[in-house]
Each structure stands twice: as structure tokens, then as C-alpha cells.
Amino acid sequence: MIGISSVPELMMFNTVRLSVCNKDGSRSAIGTGFLFTIDVGDGKIQPMIISNRHMFENKDRILEVALHLRDPSKKGLWFGAPPLVRRVNLSEVEFHSNEEIDIACLPAGWTATEDVFSVFLNESHLCTFEEDELQPGLEIWFVGYPAGLSDTTYNLPILRRGWIATHPKIDFEKKKIFLVDANVFNGSSGSPVIARIDNKVKLLGVVSAGFINSQPRKVQGINQEAYVEFAENLSLGCVIKSSVLPEILDVVRAEWNSRKSAGGFGGTE
Numbered sequence: 001m002i003g004i005s006s007v008p009e010l011m012m013f014n015t016v017r018l019s020v021c022n023k024d025g026s027r028s029a030i031g032t033g034f035l036f037t038i039d040v041g042d043g044k045i046q047p048m049i050i051s052n053r054h055m056f057e058n059k060d061r062i063l064e065v066a067l068h069l070r071d072p073s074k075k076g077l078w079f080g081a082p083p084l085v086r087r088v089n090l091s092e093v094e095f096h097s098n099e100e101i102d103i104a105c106l107p108a109g110w111t112a113t114e115d116v117f118s119v120f121l122n123e124s125h126l127c128t129f130e131e132d133e134l135q136p137g138l139e140i141w142f143v144g145y146p147a148g149l150s151d152t153t154y155n156l157p158i159l160r161r162g163w164i165a166t167h168p169k170i171d172f173e174k175k176k177i178f179l180v181d182a183n184v185f186n187g188s189s190g191s192p193v194i195a196r197i198d199n200k201v202k203l204l205g206v207v208s209a210g211f212i213n214s215q216p217r218k219v220q221g222i223n224q225e226a227y228v229e230f231a232e233n234l235s236l237g238c239v240i241k242s243s244v245l246p247e248i249l250d251v252v253r254a255e256w257n258s259r260k261s262a263g264g265f266g267g268t269e
Helices: 007-014 242-258
Strands: 015-021 027-041 044-051 062-069 084-088 104-107 139-144 158-164 177-181 192-197 200-220 225-241
Touching: 007 015, 007 139, 007 158, 007 192, 015 044, 027 139, 027 242, 044 242, 104 242, 139 200, 177 200, 200 242, 225 242
Parallel strands: none
Antiparallel strands: 015 027, 015 062, 027 044, 044 104, 062 084, 139 158, 139 192, 158 177, 177 225, 192 200, 200 225
């Protein structure tokens, strides 16, 4: 059993590895989700997994979520235990009403059971984008599974660091996004972007994509010339602002209350 003593360490146990699987069991995509809770009223808390829309769009596939086990003494993380892999269908996924916003969430009461070690963010962590310290150049962290890479022995993700590259209080290209100076790869989709502002942990947004510069270059062969397409990572990532989350969280809250008589989505005390 280990403790959690820092923000980056906390984020390593807030994220979950998402594997989208075909019906034959083969994996079609790997991405990142993170654990979040909302208050749905009546003393109930609804746990959920937040990620990108494009991770959840194909409802004919199965989602595998790798969770950490809690120590049998119930005192904390059972470090070194094999991950608890939960297979879920995607029928209850809620998508943001704006199809151009790459955000979705999956109500997941099973992430908060006694045998699961979970670290949740909540609405108090959302950035207002009015904070004085929120400026270009601010250091950020994001945690995920770049190119599917992770510590599979201990079910641990990869921590990355970067800096805000555009003005975060101004919508980049009039969209609810900002850019970060950081390498973003496939598998980082859905990674939470965190910063310490006013000595508090704040969720700035969710990684959606990286930027690639592709251009043809001439290659001289022995008897002929050819043009080959080269792709270069620009070391820039696109982050969807966390200010878009309240709208989809309110949808989940309303849906939970409409199904309260049937137990909702499995909210917890």
C-alpha cells in the first residue's frame, strides 16, 4: 500500500485506461478517461468517467476500463494487485449537445465500490477561466496512455508536463479550446489537463488532439526522384476547456433524477 502526497501522483490514480474492443475481443483503440463526481441531490453522488466523444461514438463496441483495487484492509491502494478490468457497453454514454465539442461522459457507479481504489475530481476543481494566475506560459500536467504506453504491471499511466501556449482566457479560433506546448499522441485522448492555481488543483480541460505537420519532400534515388510524405509532430496539443463540462454534467444530473425511482445510474451516498 502506498500513499498519495502530490498533485501529479493524485492524477496517476484519477485516470483510467480505456480500451475500445471489437466484438471478437480485438482492440480498436486505446485512450484515457478520468474519474469525476457530481452531486445529484438527496445526498447522492454520481461517479462518472469523462473522456472524448470519439472514444465512445461506436456503441456496437465494448469498452474495457482498467481500475485499481483497494487493499483488503480498506485503508488505501492495493499496490501491485492485478487491475480490475470492467467491460461495459456504451448505451448510457452522454455526449455533449454540440457535436463539435469532443466531450462525453459515462455514468459509472461501479468505480466507487468498496473494492475499487478511486481518486475523483469534482465540480469544485473546474477552472472558471477568470483566475488571475491563469496566463500563457502556465505549467500544466496531463496524464494518459500516449501511443498506448503504460506500466501494464502496475496499471499506471504516463505523466506529461507542458505549458499553456495560447491565451487561455481567449477562445482559440473562436472555439472552446486552447493549445498547450506539449507532445500529444494517440492514446492521450481524454487526458485531464491540470494546473495549480492559487495553490489549488484546477481542471483546465481535456486533451482532444495533437498537431502534425505533413509535407512532401523530394528523395533522390539511384535512377529517379520521388516525393515522400513526411509527418512531423509540432509538439502542440489541443485542449477542450473545462468550461464546457457543466452543460453535460447537468444533463447527467437531470437524467439521474428522472430515473431516481429505478435507482438512477448507481449513485452513491
